[in-house]
Amino acid sequence: MLDKLKHHLRNMKPLDVVIIVVLLLGSFIPHVVYGMQLSQVDENAQIIATVKISGEEVYRVELSEDTPYEKFTLEPDEGQYNIIEVDGTRIRNKEDNSPDQLGVRRGWISQPGETAVVLPHQLIIEIHAESPDGEEIHQEEDVIIPM
Template identity: 80%
Template sequence: MMFDKLKYHLKSTKPLDIIIIAVLLLGSFLPHVVYGMQLSQVDENARIIATVSISGEEVYSVELSEETPHEEFTLNPSENQYNIIEVDGTRIRNKEDNSPDQLGVRRGWISQPGETAVVLPHELIIEIETRSPDGEKIDQEDDIIIPM
């Protein structure tokens, strides 16, 4: 019975179907390739900065490096909301909060430029970005051009 269905699907599959599936499968890896290219273009002298924003307003910023001390602090986006943010050297995370789905907590540690952790009910975003040694933000989106 199962083999009959398999034979039917194999007979009804056309060569173009296989080509389309292969192209879509390869295309699904394109974001990973672009992200890898962005990481490889980060200057050795660039500073990696983590910023924490609530409702679009930056409330905390720290450089992530081996010399960055371990730190935990609590942010209260509103009266009945809290987020415990933990910084540990080259990484940062939303350690604990009282949001219903816990997506920000489950995201775990982030440390690479371009990574984010988001807590939508609290409107809290932790973002990793690179800055030049003099403190100017390096816009990584302009570095890569993908022809269509």
């Protein structure tokens, strides 16, 4: 195995190293953009969680320290269920009967821009920020970075 590694390193050109470094650094761009978006949220903004089934909003709650604990069941379609849990500043899809359990494995979400999705049930939990007067604070949804 060491011989194979030496063979590959011998065959690398200087431009190969530059390309690898650029790609590695580029992989951190989404994290930087997300951090910048979070820093732009006003301290007075309300953090709102919405639950949508097939694009229709079925539940909405402000996430704050004063938000009481709540657990409820949604039935998107016959034979399907999702148990949604709200605990103060966070929300999650606690349990469902979807085959892949991706929404359950997502866990708690609490920051604007975070989502939990259960595709087989067409259920989406989204977090966004609203100004105190009720207007949604729009963050950049599409970031295009020229390379």
